[in-house]
Amino acid sequence: RKEVEQDPGPFNVPEGATVAFNCTYSNSASQSFFWYRQDCRKEPKLLMSVYSSGNEDGRFTAQLNRASQYISLLIRDSKLSDSATYLCVGLQGNDMRFGAGTRLTVKP
Amino acid sequence: DGGITQSPKYLFRKEGQNVTLSCEQNLNHDAMYWYRQDPGQGLRLIYYSQIVNDFQKGDIAEGYSVSREKKESFPLTVTSAQKNPTAFYLCASSIRRQAEQFFGPGTRLTVL
Numbered sequence: 647r648k649e650v651e652q653d654p655g656p657f658n659v660p661e662g663a664t665v666a667f668n669c670t671y672s673n674s675a676s677q678s679f680f681w682y683r684q685d686c687r688k689e690p691k692l693l694m695s696v697y698s699s700g701n702e703d704g705r706f707t708a709q710l711n712r713a714s715q716y717i718s719l720l721i722r723d724s725k726l727s728d729s730a731t732y733l734c735v736g737l738q739g740n741d742m743r744f745g746a747g748t749r750l751t752v753k754p
Numbered sequence: 755d756g757g758i759t760q761s762p763k764y765l766f767r768k769e770g771q772n773v774t775l776s777c778e779q780n781l782n783h784d785a786m787y788w789y790r791q792d793p794g795q796g797l798r799l800i801y802y803s804q805i806v807n808d809f810q811k812g813d814i815a816e817g818y819s820v821s822r823e824k825k826e827s828f829p830l831t832v833t834s835a836q837k838n839p840t841a842f843y844l845c846a847s848s849i850r851r852q853a854e855q856f857f858g859p860g861t862r863l864t865v866l
Contacts (some may be wrong), residue, residue: 648796650796654794668849677852678852680854687842687862688860689844689857689858689859689860690797690844691857692854692855692856695854698843710832713855715842731757733796734769737852740798740851741799742853743796744792744797744798745796746795747796
């Protein structure tokens, strides 16, 4: 079983929709989590850090459920520019473990 | 401007050749990392360094080598021993080992 698993998608949503991604992790000792955004053929860029129960930044909300060992990313009022791959990352000990990413396409 | 730079952006190599990928940061970060990304897979850690003159193997170090002679620089050499080197290589840095990582723009290596 992979340490960090994501639904690869793709998620195709209309502009203005609300979309949520889940990410599950296998190591219950994982301390903190991050969401990165990666555009096609570009580097990942940090979107949000999730250290406790959750975090909110504008249209983006990340939540952590330690009991069920998953984190989620909610995007409200989707924009065309939100189209990208979203990477879930878990800190396990000293190591960052990356999910393979969930691809989102927002359509007009 | 503070950031991480990688060069070259694209690199083509013939089989049997060693190549070195450059990574420089001016963020004053102690930790630096090299990852490999293949289509449909998560990033996999090749090597990391927490301090100058020290580095450790990651999950897929075979066929790669690194050095950390300066805090700002962490070059990666892809040797001829790496059997499947065609991939997207990403360098990252963080203020310390367990902190958020920031990535350079990457080098796309193709073996001909």
